[in-house]
Amino acid sequence: MGTTSDPATLIDLADRTVSPKIFADPEIYRAEQERIFGRCWLYVAHDSQVPNPGDFVTSFMGEEPVIVCRDLDGRVHVFLNSCRHRGMQVCRFEQGNARSFQCPYHGWTYDMTGRLVGVPDFRKAYYEELDRSKWGLLEVPRSAAYRGLIFASFEERAPSLEDYLGGFRWYLDMVLDRSASGMMTLPGVHKWTLATNWKFGAEQFSGDNYHTMWAHQSAVRVGLAEQFGGAEPWQRDFESATDEGHGWINLTFDDPPELNEVLGPYLARLREEAAKRLSPMQVRQIGCVHVGTVFPNFSLLSFLGFLSIRAWHPRGPDRVDVWSWSLVQRDAPQAVLELARDVQVRTFSPAGIFEQDDGEMWTACYQTLRGTYRRRFPLNYQMSANHGRTDPERPGLLHPPPTEIGIFGFYRRWRQAMADDGARG
Amino acid sequence: MTDRTLLRLEFEQRYFEEAALLDQDRLEEWLDLFADDVRYFAPVRAELGRGNEDLARGLRLSIFDDNKDGLKLRVARIRSGAAHADEPPSHVRHFVTNVRVLQCDGEKATVASNFIVFKSRHGRDETLFVGRREDRWAGGPGNWKIAGRLIVLDHNILENVTVLF
Numbered sequence: 001m002g003t004t005s006d007p008a009t010l011i012d013l014a015d016r017t018v019s020p021k022i023f024a025d026p027e028i029y030r031a032e033q034e035r036i037f038g039r040c041w042l043y044v045a046h047d048s049q050v051p052n053p054g055d056f057v058t059s060f061m062g063e064e065p066v067i068v069c070r071d072l073d074g075r076v077h078v079f080l081n082s083c084r085h086r087g088m089q090v091c092r093f094e095q096g097n098a099r100s101f102q103c104p105y106h107g108w109t110y111d112m113t114g115r116l117v118g119v120p121d122f123r124k125a126y127y128e129e130l131d132r133s134k135w136g137l138l139e140v141p142r143s144a145a146y147r148g149l150i151f152a153s154f155e156e157r158a159p160s161l162e163d164y165l166g167g168f169r170w171y172l173d174m175v176l177d178r179s180a181s182g183m184m185t186l187p188g189v190h191k192w193t194l195a196t197n198w199k200f201g202a203e204q205f206s207g208d209n210y211h212t213m214w215a216h217q218s219a220v221r222v223g224l225a226e227q228f229g230g231a232e233p234w235q236r237d238f239e240s241a242t243d244e245g246h247g248w249i250n251l252t253f254d255d256p257p258e259l260n261e262v263l264g265p266y267l268a269r270l271r272e273e274a275a276k277r278l279s280p281m282q283v284r285q286i287g288c289v290h291v292g293t294v295f296p297n298f299s300l301l302s303f304l305g306f307l308s309i310r311a312w313h314p315r316g317p318d319r320v321d322v323w324s325w326s327l328v329q330r331d332a333p334q335a336v337l338e339l340a341r342d343v344q345v346r347t348f349s350p351a352g353i354f355e356q357d358d359g360e361m362w363t364a365c366y367q368t369l370r371g372t373y374r375r376r377f378p379l380n381y382q383m384s385a386n387h388g389r390t391d392p393e394r395p396g397l398l399h400p401p402p403t404e405i406g407i408f409g410f411y412r413r414w415r416q417a418m419a420d421d422g423a424r425g
Numbered sequence: 426m427t428d429r430t431l432l433r434l435e436f437e438q439r440y441f442e443e444a445a446l447l448d449q450d451r452l453e454e455w456l457d458l459f460a461d462d463v464r465y466f467a468p469v470r471a472e473l474g475r476g477n478e479d480l481a482r483g484l485r486l487s488i489f490d491d492n493k494d495g496l497k498l499r500v501a502r503i504r505s506g507a508a509h510a511d512e513p514p515s516h517v518r519h520f521v522t523n524v525r526v527l528q529c530d531g532e533k534a535t536v537a538s539n540f541i542v543f544k545s546r547h548g549r550d551e552t553l554f555v556g557r558r559e560d561r562w563a564g565g566p567g568n569w570k571i572a573g574r575l576i577v578l579d580h581n582i583l584e585n586v587t588v589l590f
Contacts, residue, residue, distance in 0.1 A: 093473055093474060095471075186486060187486070188469045188486030188487070191582045192582060192583045192584065192585065192586075193584060194585060217505070217507035217509075218502045218505040218507040218508040221505035222498060222501045224498075325486075326486060338484065341485075341486060341487075341490075344486060345486060345487050346490070350488055350583040350584075351488050351489055353498070353502060357510055359585035360510035360585065360587075361509070363547070363585070364547065
């Protein structure tokens with residue numbers, strides 16, 4: 001990259017400002033594809049989507065289509081969804097169960113471990129000279145699961161997923177490891193697209209509680225939202241920016257009394273079960289609102305005991321596709337599953353009461369930041385800049401909401417990733 | 426004209442009137458078209474093998490799954506003056522075509538239709554929503570209300586859904 005888009009000048013660590021260029025410059029977007037989406041651990045699927053041998057789902061890593069499948073021996077693979085012959089997608093369905101993937105273009109066929117097992121006219125036209133062992137599906141070099149979340153990385157030398165998540169695992173455990181039953185996705189994926197840069201959504205989930213009362217003012221006015229949090233600053237109302245660039249928002253929340261009949265006993269049981277697995281400090285947070293982002297493009301949102309997860313798939317500097325799933329405890333009663341479904345559908349989905357507002361904000365921000373003149377002036381991320389504290393019981397730098405320490409942690413990590421030219425000693 | 430054609434024209438007219446209510450921001454009158462126990466439902470789509478797509482209401486996520494109170498809430502939110510995704514209001518136009526009365530016994534009817542909804546916003550942002558509806562009408566002549574609406578949007582990936590169907 002040229003000096004004008006040197007990451008060091010785009011993110012000012014001392015002044016805590018961010019250049020609008022990082023959202024709208026096509027050159028920076030291309031560099032992100034290599035340096036961020038080409039190297040980081042990216043969320044691809046939940047293991048409950050591929051429970052049985054032969055199960056597959058198609059997904060994306062950045063702009064690259066991938067297949068996540070379980071081979072006949074039960075091992076999960078992440079393959080590029082692209083035939084080695086001409087690049088055609090070998091799997092054209094969102095999910096299913098298969099014994100092989102056959103390319104629709106010329107019929108090259110791969111088994112569920114990616115081996116090339118079928119080549120039409122292998123004798124007649126290839127004279128059996130094609131070394132099929134060298135032309136298997138491209139397997140994404142690294143893949144691993146954390147508490148059911150399957151991530152993959154194109155970077156052979158990436159740190160382990162556990163190290164990559166680092167201190168953020170403490171927070172993930174709080175929502176993913178509450179009971180022995182584990183979690184599963186409800187069927188169906190919410191998919192929507194916005195004419196904006198992928199980072200607007202990712203940054204908001206990493207630590208923007210500041211917007212709630214304003215962007216979601218209409219929900220406030222009809223009684224669906226309030227100024228969440230504030231009852232127990234530092235203890236249960238806090239945000240955290242972990243060293244690895246992941247951000248977490250934690251807010252006290254009073255469950256709507258009308259849901260107590262269904263939710264009350266369920267949350268009580270969850271707390272009981274969680275006490276066997278989590279620290280007292282983690283168990284105390286159950287019932288709070290949680291929002292977070294794993295750098296770069298995986299986010300989650302939890303309230304009323306439910307968990308919504310999403311990936312922000314970049315589609316150019318000016319376009320993001322959002323894919324979102326509802327995660328539930330495997331052994332939750334039917335009434336709780338239905339509530340989980342309703343909560344996600346009505347709030348944070350393409351027609352959701354809250355999601356509509358966010359989409360509008362991110363789209364309109366992008367429109368102004370494309371401006372050549374506007375781009376000269378940075379965006380402000382200074383809120384509570386030097387007031388974070390650490391706590392022996394919780395990872396990361398903490399501050400009660402609202403604060404921008406989590407968001408700026410995201411951009412500090414972005415800067416670090418973009419400055420790495422990939423040269424290896 | 427045959428009775429069948431007359432019946433179709435009758436429901437078609439209702440849909441034209443409904444489209445006018447939506448396009449003219451007469452949302453309170455629009456709410457009156459629905460029965461008190463209405464289910465307003467739009468499933469998520471999926472690219473699966475032929476015949477494998479599940480559009481029924483179950484645990485599967487959906488785009489809309491509202492009862493009458495849910496619809497009232499959507500209208501109240503728009504009326505709050507702070508629904509930023511529709512403030513200032515988008516320019517919206519509903520087109521309803523391919524109306525077919527699938528069944529009618531005098532007191533109940535099932536009517537299918539196709540729709541295109543055009544939305545213009547932010548000067549240049551123009552969006553189309555395309556799909557079909559299948560409505561269950563109840564109440565009979567002089568008293569017809571929509572008791573159930575299935576909205577099947579033909580988009581695998583949706584734009585921000587700020588319009589009503």
